[in-house]
Amino acid sequence: MSKPVIATTSLAGCFGCHMSLLDIDERILKLVDLVEFNKSPIDDIKRFTKPVDVGLIEGGCCNSENVAVLRSFRKNCKVLVSVGECAVMGGLPALRNSIPLKECLEEAYLNSPTVDPGSGIIPNDEDLPIILDKVYPCHEVVKIDYFLPGCPPSADLIWEAVTALVEGRPLNLTYDMIKFD
């Protein structure tokens, strides 16, 4: 029987959740035995090459590319997991949600103290993704099956969740995995 396939991505996140995933230390060797990675920054596979069992999503959606990637994950993965505060709730990037987008962009690109007055421009290259009116948590864009809270979720929590998913057993959540303060 072939190994379960995993894909991961970081949308509007900071890669901290991926760092936390790598924080499983020597268990990474077990992970290699247990699963196969497909599209993921970890193995640098850029495009899905086969159906995936579990997709781990870090970060919410702040631009059109995030939405496209998230939708492609939904299409290619049997199970999608929102990993971390940004994917679950929008997180730090969503702090901009209470400020109109135009104001945010003007503050960053036109009125910032480091902009030479009068020379600023709001980036408009057509190759750039289009920024969204606000930052959306993943479950508002596609159906998300599971949520792993935390900023970042601890390596133990991610390990427990991933192994439980691929082994098809219930989660064993210990106190320190769900204690966040």
Next chain:
Amino acid sequence: MTTEKDIVLKHPKDPAALLDVIRDVQSRFGQVSDEAVGRIAAHLKLSEAEVRGAVTFYHFFSLSPRGASTVYLNDSITSRMAGRTAVAQAFEQEAGCRFGEVSADGTVGLFPTSCIGMNDQEPSAIVDGVVFTALTPDKARAIVRGLRAGTPARDQVASFGDGANQSDLVRAMVVNNIRRRGPVLFGAHESGAGLRKAVSMTPEKVIDEIKRASLLGRGGAGFPTGLKWEFCRREAADRRFVVCNADEGEPGTFKDRVILTELPALLFEGMAIAGYAIGAKTGVLYLRSEYAYLRAHLESVLAGMRRQGLLGKKAAGAAGFDFDIVVKSGAGAYICGEESALLESAEGKRGEPRDRPPFPVQTGYLNQPTTVNNVETLATAARIMAEGAAWFKALGTTQSAGTKLLSVSGDCSRPGVYEIEYGLPIADLLDMAGGAGAKAVQVGGPSGSCVAPAGFGRKIDFSDLATGGSVIVFGPDRDIFEVVSNFMEFFVDESCGWCVPCRAGNVLLKKKFEKVARGLGTASDLRDLEDWGRLVKSTSRCGLGQTSPNPILTTLKSFPELYAAKIRTGEEFVPEFNLEEAVQDGCAAAHREPECKESLDE
């Protein structure tokens, strides 16, 4: 000219004076400025954060200007049903600003507010403390024009309502709308008879009499009053307090308004009886800010009772029983109807609920044993003492003795207060109130139950439909989803923000509900609504969050067909997110065409 400094210095250097100082500054200057915050903090030896915290907690206080005159237009569902939208537009046109803003010339500020206890005469507003009822667009325009021309709001009240509303101390256009007088509250009562009888007995006997009458709290929770008094009396303490909860804020409730207007002496007599029973010297009437127009009237009734010897030293002639009552004002916060939040507010703080236990009967007002009772409960207690427990128990049902004062509003031809015996079916109440053909009846306000016609045989009593008294009738053409949305908006606004399930849960429930209402829901969304609703109810800290999901949960139960018609079948998930809409602002800001790359990794 009076300055902020003068106003602040006039008050004692006591943190308990916080709300009184803020109220004075707000009413004189239409805001509590940064400078005023600093002055108040220095004077009361509080931090600026504490002062700011209190200002921002209450609807009628504000850090930013609210205008020389301020219009607070009720935003409850009955107000909307009575034509609020057109009235609001008229206010906005005439004032030249939107709701939530102050006009450019600073003369008029327009603000929405939660139910002000005038549901039987909507749309209603409070303008500079003066109540205006049954508003029309023309009247709204006239009010703003009058204010601009220098006519104070109180001089714009052309005619007064009935009863004590006409008295010189009230002068309100409010009408009582007493539609049905029952034997308990509206029965013939000789002032002081209940109190005199009480002080002729031992306090323990008084408590026994109330227990024998099976009097249950009329505010909605239905806790046995006699037991509460007994618990309070049993606590060892030098001082105890009687607090009357006159903060009826449940949208659709206005029966306490009528008791406070027409039967204040009966209420105060009940407070004195409670004081005698528990061994208190002081009673506190916590009066909601919306009823501040009754304050002078209430103070004058108190003065009269002192003259008659019913209050003060040796109250009702009883040696050793000194009892008097003070009035404390709220400042606009639904949560202050919750007893422990009310106590915080009465002590001059933000009205955030306390942890329980200890309960108020143990650690209440000023940390002393306190019994907090509803207006109607105390007035009823006075009648029980006058007429006896047996007389009272003969009324109503075995489980629910006595009568209940209901506030009926909405789509009915005879809105107003009805004193009915417990056990009355909804259908009979609809007949009385002229609400034939109703599509739904909301019993107990937003935190109560939405009852469909199939349930009109259900009865108003503690074992079936317990209610603080709010009954709102929805006619055949009303949109239940609009009603639920309005109620959820109310809870989101009124959550004190202390605990996460209530602060965040209600927002998420409302968002999810609106997704369903927009036709973007699936069966899984309905499951979420039920699960999350149960979660918010079971994990919230006080009664607000423990009941706030009810508009959704009770309509899911009463009107499953309405929800079934709204959701999409055959689809597991429908996103609310719309990419085309979400990129519009970004495209506009960067002057780009909305062309989204959709085909990654197809």
